[in-house]
Amino acid sequence: MLNAVPAPSLPDIRDLAEQVRFTPDTGRIWVRDQRGVLLTASVYGALRRELIDRLGPAVARELLSRIGYAEGGRDAEAARRLRPDVSYFDAFAVGPQVHALAGFGWSQVVRLHAEPESGAFAGEFLVHDSLEASVHVDAYGTSPEPVCWMQSGYASGFASAFAGRPILMREVECRGMGHEACRLIGKPLDEWLTEAPDTRYYQPESSVNRFTDLEAGETDGVVGISAGFGAAMHLLRKAADSRATLLFVGETGVGKEVFARLAHRMSRRRDEPFIAVNCAALPETLIETELFGVAKGAYTGASSSRAGRFERADGGTLFLDEVTSLSLAAQGKLLRALQEREIERVGDSKTRRVDVRVMAACNEDLHLAVEAKRFREDLYFRLTTFPVPIPPLRERRDDIPLLMAYLLRRFCAAHGKSVPGFTARAVEALFAYEFPGNIRELENLIERAVLLVGDGEAIDLPQLALRGGSTRPAAFALDTAGRLSDNADALRAQAAALLAADTGRRRFDAIEHALLEQAVTDANGNLAAAARQLGLTRRQVQLRLQKHRRAG
Known part of the structure; x- marks a missing residue:
């Protein structure tokens, strides 16, 4: 069924705002599970101006577009976890609202048509008070063409990962050109004119071409942006x-x-x-x-x-x-x-x-x-x-959307199939999967799915047939200095002692929460590294932290 949403209001943003935590005594800002940093508009503008002046507008545009694209993909991967059991639109709204929380401008949805089961997508969005446009005009004056490159890249990366197929969000009006707001039009990449310069920024093969001088098609699957x-x-x-x-x-x-x-x-x-x-x-x-x-x-x-x-x-x-x-x-x-x-x-x-x-x-x-x-x-x-x-795929999750698009196109061509993309739940499952077999396993999963799915149908969970995630049992303990140990017997003994001495005030949840927080701190906020210390998956650590933080 087609979700047609004419000019809706965005959901309450407080749930996302709560994901930002300040710990000034340690000099850290946490944005979900990542360490963040505050930059003033003047600093951001200076960095952007240095890129343009030193590298030229074309290279600076490509670089900022790709950075935005990668960040958008990361936020799309988190969107369903941040807002489980909500409508497609409320989950999709995570992208525009996180972009606003980062200070880049606030968004208005003019129209959004999405078909999660087939990957169909069409949208129109307005971004008001764009930071990118402001700093560009301050440095160079009014531009004859759109200048919100990171913003367009972010929107394209988020929509692509969310929809399960490459989506290009093209800026057709820009505050940097003198318009009242920045207007983005989004639709599948293959529906845009391929000769337009911005389409190449989001092609999977072009992500490797920025590192080599090879022609597209010679990359043999070396695809990534992480x-x-x-x-x-x-x-x-x-x-x-x-x-x-x-x-x-x-x-x-x-x-x-x-x-x-x-x-x-x-x-x-x-x-x-x-x-x-x-x-x-x-x-x-x-x-x-x-x-x-x-x-x-x-x-x-x-x-x-x-x-x-x-x-x-x-x-x-x-x-x-x-x-x-x-x-x-x-x-x-x-x-x-x-x-x-x-x-x-x-x-x-x-x-x-x-x-x-x-x-x-x-x-x-x-x-x-x-x-x-x-x-x-x-x-x-x-x-x-x-x-x-060469890092494992679970440590380069930013590359999963690009790899999905690249492999889907490759296997469709090899087997003479027409598959538009992935369903929303298939995308969510692939983002959450640990990929014990790495890229080789992803290749096999997508090729098998292409063979199983009918022409014109999107790949869904039944065609993917993901393995049940195998995880190692947790084996860790908290020593007297509050640091982690890999001794499972020590964990059991110390947990029992804590519970016995607690007289009901401190239960296992509190111990688990302390262990999780300590692991994340020791790993400098890297959830994957913390998960390896604890013998858990990154997904398990993230879900348990969210549970404890909501309860706290």
């Missing part, structure tokens, strides 16, 4: 065109090989071979022959000489996945190949020069493997010249 993604891409750009050995470190499924392929394409070896080897998939008896080749007659059945992966990658890049699976003997030969740039086939006495750039990947701490005598220390130092950490 801080963790940006840090990994920054490291890639620094070292991609060097001869340094890159080591990609991250959990299974985070896309280490995908990042390695991107690094290869960013290098001067891009036109040469990229050879990938999954060391864990090779039997130990075949690892050396696969890597270094075999000479004729080296063993029974070796009827001819055969080049190994090093020779096949000559001039290009060799990617060694699960490098800790190599035997110690193979590690020794790999070290020689890296140092001397020459290899020797199994059963041969002749050495061959190879020009190969090696990249490796592992999903465990190499230092621990060295301590366990499973990995050579000299090879460890050789491979860790330039490590590139």
Whole structure:
């Protein structure tokens, strides 16, 4: 059913205002679960002016649009949690109202048409007293075109994440141009003219193109806008065109090989071979022959000489996945190949020069493997010249909306399907999911859903078939200094003592609340880090904190 809302009033904002907490004695401001900071209009205007003057208006616009887009996506992910069991409109109103709480201007909904089950969306909004417009006019005077770039990005990011498909909120009137208010028109990205310059800011592929000079379509799923993604891409750009050995470190499924392929394409070896080897998939008896080749007659059945992966990658890049699976003997030969740039086939006495750039990947701490005598220390130092950490998907949730849009379009094209997007409850479920299998799991979920859903229908929960989230049991305790311990027995003993000595004044809820708050404080407000300390999921910590804070 279509929700047609003509010029409605926004709901009471006090529930959102209560999410802002000041702790002046510690110099902290909390906005929900994140630490915030106050900036005056003059400081914000100075920062914006520096960006424009140093980088130029086009780059500054792109940068501010993307920052706004990412923040809007984060707030959309929180909207349903902040206002559970309310109408679509009241939940959607979180975006305009949080934007107002941040001091960027207050919004009026002129019209909003939304179909949560199909992802259909059309809206018109007025933003009054825009901060961005004011500081721009103060610095440069009236503009011939819209100037509220972060505001448009925020609205686009929020609407895209909320609707489950890319939505572009275009500013068609702007206070910076002399209009009375800023007017935003929102509709799906594919319904706008693709040649318009602002459409590229919110395409999933263009998010990676700001870090590389690759053409759209060559990114192979390296899509993101989060801080963790940006840090990994920054490291890639620094070292991609060097001869340094890159080591990609991250959990299974985070896309280490995908990042390695991107690094290869960013290098001067891009036109040469990229050879990938999954060391864990090779039997130990075949690892050396696969890597270094075999000479004729080296063993029974070796009827001819055969080049190994090093020779096949000559001039290009060799990617060694699960490098800790190599035997110690193979590690020794790999070290020689890296140092001397020459290899020797199994059963041969002749050495061959190879020009190969090696990249490796592992999903465990190499230092621990060295301590366990499973990995050579000299090879460890050789491979860790330039490590590139790839964060798990649960730590780069800002990227989920972009990945959803990218993967949906990719699999629709691959399977000849027409799927407009995701339902509201599917979006909410994907935002809350912990993704133990990381991006590989998200790919599988969306491809399966595309195959199951009918043409023209939005993906819903039954097609996603998310696994029941598995969480580790809480194992923590509060010591006399108020700090966390990982001893479950200590927790039980101390909790029992507190309850026994309490004579009814302090119950388990109070203890739990204290533990949660201490964990968040120790983690400097990072809920994901606090959750790892406690053996809980980020979602569990967030919900329990909200419960206790409402009760308090």
